[in-house]
Amino acid sequence: MNEIELVEWIRKQAASLKRPELVLGIGDDCAIWHPHPGEDLLFKTDPLIEGVHFSSAMPAAAAGARALARSLSDIAAMGGEPRFCLVSLTLGPHHDEAWLKYFFLGLLKLARRTNTVLAGGDLSRSKHETRAEVMVCGGVPRRRALYREGAGVGDGIFVSGRLGRAWDRPIQPRIALGVQLRDVASSCMDLSDGLSLDLLRLCKASRVGAKITRVPIAKGSTLERALHGGEDYELLFTLPPGSRPLPGTSRIGTIVQGDAVEFKGKPLAPRGYDHFATSESPSNKK
Amino acid sequence: MNEIELVEWIRKQAASLKRPELVLGIGDDCAIWHPHPGEDLLFKTDPLIEGVHFSSAMPAAAAGARALARSLSDIAAMGGEPRFCLVSLTLGPHHDEAWLKYFFLGLLKLARRTNTVLAGGDLSRSKHETRAEVMVCGGVPRRRALYREGAGVGDGIFVSGRLGRAWDRPIQPRIALGVQLRDVASSCMDLSDGLSLDLLRLCKASRVGAKITRVPIAKGSTLERALHGGEDYELLFTLPPGSRPLPGTSRIGTIVQGDAVEFKGKPLAPRGYDHFATSESPSNKK
Structure with a gap:
């Protein structure tokens, strides 16, 4: 096919x-x-x-679903519901036309489940790795999006x-939870680079410690992996004191004054994934 | 810098x-x-x-401007005005942090000139080529966008x-021309893959010949290059009979019945760029 x-x-x-x-x-x-x-x-x-977010051997349909799910997770983290996506796929030498088709079948299955319409994109080939860039648009009632900023001292961390x-x-992608959180959370983000690094980002944005x-x-x-491993795609959020716990979520701590992040009384240094660092940097040792 | x-x-x-x-x-x-x-x-x-749409040796600022301009050209082709963009940049081994900065300075210079705000994106590294994916959002008054579909028999082709x-x-990017064309053109698209291939696409969408x-x-x-070379980023459009010519544009022919595309009485076979074909396919011999 051309x-x-x-x-x-x-x-x-x-x-469909x-x-x-x-x-x-x-x-x-x-x-x-x-x-x-x-x-x-x-x-x-x-x-x-390929080689960073998925292995060449991952089934094509799983890679397609993963490509979309990563961006959907960010939409969920702001309390949004998916609307549409654009998919730009570059096919490397390890993958053929059949792979491309299964990639889209996997992506579209998740798209249907989350009501995300595929609106456009681009196809190309590369001599190197396979690579997909997925842009997702979500919708949220006006001024109701959840930010990383907003966590207050005394809030529970979940x-x-x-x-x-x-x-x-x-x-x-935790879309239904994100929609629920719109009414109750003081801050929210998704966990993609590891709890230690992502929690530090939330604390910096909110100017608090944890x-x-x-x-x-x-x-x-x-x-170790739960604290520093990346690619969890769970939601990290804060609730004001006295909020009712939500099913499927766990309280992990409390927002405090200052800018320090501690785990069981000791400083929790960020060791999550810095996508731009070279693989030798300390922060990228998973 | 991390x-x-x-x-x-x-x-x-x-x-700014x-x-x-x-x-x-x-x-x-x-x-x-x-x-x-x-x-x-x-x-x-x-x-x-890198290696497909720009050479490693192209100045970084020029590559940045080009990355944005390619998508802006499509916005212009539908009669839209740019609103915002997302830029996902993967830096390969031929380019360093200084290159990245000049890339963004070049991109942002064109962004300011076209009133396109940079709203987000992503940074990563690759062992292979440098690569940018630019998503642009444009705006157009409701139901006023120009389509490839709509060219009528007797329309002039420009x-x-x-x-x-x-x-x-x-x-x-021909943004001002695209806005002008909203009021007068019957169809429009941008020339990115070569006149012979792009004109065939416009004719197919409009179910006419040329x-x-x-x-x-x-x-x-x-x-030869004017007919089949790609990367022109000019607008190809049709005007109903009797329309006034627009400055900076040239009439190249007339829309006719049927589905044939002819140049000086002979069939004009598409030889533009098929991004997905292998370099050996006939359509990719530039």
Whole structure:
């Protein structure tokens, strides 16, 4: 198949999911979206790179779902609901046309489940690695998005799920939880680079410190990985004192004055993943 | 500099351009955009790949401008005005931190000139090539976007500028022309893969044929390159019979019944660039 035929194949697969706001989808110079009045739009783009975010051997459908799920997780972290996505796929020498098709089938399965319409994108080839760039647009009622900023002294610190899971497991973007949190959380973000680094980011944005007392560790994982491993895609959020606990979430600590982040009374140095550091930097030793 | 410091440096450079619709820019999980009521939004993402769309030796600022200009050209082709962009940059081994900074300075210079605010993105490193993915959002009054579809029999076929220019010249996205065309053109697209292939696409979308009689050739170029070379980033559009010519544009032919595309009475086979074909395919011999 050439580029035109592949795009047409993808367009047909994507056509079963429609949204009235999508005025024009795949096939012209741009996609056209007519926004709901009174809605703020959220935008996030995230790359999925062979050898970094997935292994060459990962099934294509799993890689496709993962590529979309990474950006959906950021939409969830701001309390948003997915609207549409653009997918730019570059196919490297380890993967063929069949792989590309299964990649899109996997991506579109998650897209249908989360009501995310595929509105456009780009296809190309590379002599090196396979790589997908997925841009997701989400919607949130006006001025209701959750920020990293906003955690107050005395707030409880929570995470969804359990941390430190293997990096190739399927990601479940916490969209329903994010929507619930819009009404109650003082701050929120998703855990993509490791709890120690991401919690420091939330504390910096909110100009507070944190005392962590416990962390829910995934089955078969370790405390070390739960604290510093990346790619969890769970939500990290804070609730004002006296808030009711939410099912599927665990309290891990309390927001305090200052700027220090502590685990069981000792400083918790960030060792999460710095995507821009060289692999030799201390922060990238997983 | 680590990732956080580089993002902060970029954020500061980008801060001189503000738009009231950008509720939240670089720094949180997503960017937040509050759309104008009554406006349709246009979305386009386009990769700029080292060795494909620019050479390693191209000055960084020129590569940055080119990365943005490619997507802006698609916004212009639908009659839109730029609103914001997301930039995902992967730095390969041929380029360093200084290159990255000049890349963003070049991109931001064009962004300011076109009122495109930088709302977010991503930074990463690769062992292979440098690569930028730029997503641009544009705005257009509701239901006023220009499509490839819409050319009618008897319409004149026009292009802006002159075709076949060297692929490393700066791209001038035809935004002002696109806005003018909203009121008069029956169809429009941008020329990125070569006139012969792109005109065929416009004709297919509009279910018509075309007779081309002349093509404005750029100084130092050839008819062959003007017909089949890609990366022109000029606008290709049709005007109903009797329309007034627009400054800086040339009539190249007429829309006819059927589905054939002819140049001076002979079939004009598409030989533009198929991004997904292997370099051996006939359509990719430039």
